[in-house]
Amino acid sequence: MAGSTSEKLQVHWAKTRNLTWLVLVIWAVFSLVIPGFAKELNSMTFIGFPLGFYFCAQGSLIVFVLLIFFQNWKQDAIDDEAGVGE
């Protein structure tokens, strides 16, 4: 891992940015796209729920919670790799 501190920080920031984009895409799918197609999804059921209703009332919420824990886990790894973890 040769390279100056500023190079390391540049790599760190590039990785952080990519992770953030990934998180934002997943976020947009579950907060905007899926609820928008609730009508179509309601023709299916999941554990007894109409699927469109399920996502708006529960499914997307579970994804958000897991998504933040996932992002933090990945971000901690990125920080540690660049030597800027705590």
Added chain:
Amino acid sequence: MQGKFVDNLPKVYGLYTGGFVLFIILMAVLEQMGMSAANIGILFVAFTIVIYALIGWLSRTMEVEAYYVAGREVPAVYNGMATAADWMSGASFVALAGGIYFGGYPYLGFIVGWTGGYVLVNALMAPYLRKFGCYTVPDFIGTRYGGNLARFCAVVILVVASFTYVTAQINATGTIAARALQIPFEVGVWVGLLGILFCSMLGGMRAVTWTQVAQYIVLIIAYLVPVIWMSNKQGFGLIPHFSYGEAVQRIQELEPAVKLGLKAASNVPGLAILTNPHNAPGGGADSWKFITLAICMMAGTASLPHILMRYFTTPSVRQARKSVAYSLFFIFLLYFTAPALATLTKLQLLDPTLATSIIGKSIAEVGNLSWIQNWSSVGMLKIVDGNADGILQLNEFFMRADIVVLATPEIAGLPYVISGLVAAGGMAAAMSTADGLLLAIANALSHDLYYKIIDPKADTKLRLVVARVLLIGIGALAAFVASMKLTGILGAVAWAFCFACSGLFFPLVLGIWWKRANRAGAIAGMVCGFVAGAAYLWYIRTGGDVWWVIDHLRFGIVGMPVSLIAMVVVSLMTAEPDAETQAMVDEVRNPSGDTILKGH
């Protein structure tokens, strides 16, 4: 002393939770021994308020770091609980399930918006603002962009958004205090304010943090216990959250049979009949309404200063991120319960095969139910036999949306002690949010306006005295406005989110994520976005045509793009920020090392 306290948190709050559970059991015993429902309600609300005030008094401080950011030593899990209490207002606790009960699918936009926003907080804001080391949100704007004008614009938007929000919360505390303590609403508002000030005045952020943790414990117990108990008693399953899917489908089957959508013969002011289907998204305009509401609520979440400032209190950047995750988890526990509560309560009233049902029964029989009598007597519920056939139809049953949560224990036939618990929970939710909001306003005025702009040489003692005087003054003003009952609780809350996202969202995000953003751009973004949003609100409230179904709940959809365009265009037209500012942005992106602002 304080260090010892932070080390002992699990023990302290474990004892507190155990004590609260014992108190509930004691109340249940007293109820069996014949204590009146009214006295149980009074004891629940009074006991919890005294506890919060005691915590507030024990956390008093004269140190700036403790007053503004709780000494930056709040562990992630506890900051998560405090944020959850800060976040979940009287509207979430009292009005949300009622909104879903009456509104159905469109209303779930609030649920998605108020949880999804935390993904934005975590991805775009909280860790970077924590690294910055500011005391308030305008502190970040003022330092990143430089100059008093930028700081001042941020203070103005913060005050408008938070003040709109806090009047709704004090309104909610007044409503609950009035009902539980049996005093007039106008007096209840001031009683609620007194409790709120006790929690925040002496210890600032430190006191608010530790009372909010206590308030979260009360409010989550008060929300989950009745729903789970009701579900078990009525046979909807052990944990209703995963088994109410059939109930949703059953309601959809029943809706045509109970003639949903039929208008009432006459209207009752302030009350409503159920007319919206529970789950019937129509695609097209319905989807657009859902998405626009969710965007406003999510971007508003990521711009509301009373939430962002909670992440300034953690010991490190990593702990700040971790506490966002815990915040959302603790919030999720309530938000994924609300639709279950709305669905099961509705089914209990509609389904003729259930003993609790009222629709289709004779009006004389329904009129004898004690919960119908209790809520009718305070004007929150009314039965009008529109077609004079002596049978209760869906369009003859009028109710206030706000009482769905409060009446659920009684509908399901639970003991009154549960209703007392729910009142204490609603009080905790409204008080904790009002605390956080009042502190955000007073801190912005005392730190950013007074100390940074008016008198930078003021000493510590004077600054903290100014902060407290402002807290009392703003609290009194908010209580005065609340006692005039200008707006409903929910409308005011949605407005606060739209004001915040119109003015602050892009200046905050781009301050971290776009190095080229400069002072002129940020000022243009704040002013244009805020003015455009506010002007559109004024335009539709004075009878203007609503564009593309963007109504007063979602005017941030107008403000945000204006803010973004103004900020980008003006930034590009003016000189790029100096090297020092650019280096500062680089430093914000590095999670290790010292904060950028040191020793205010």
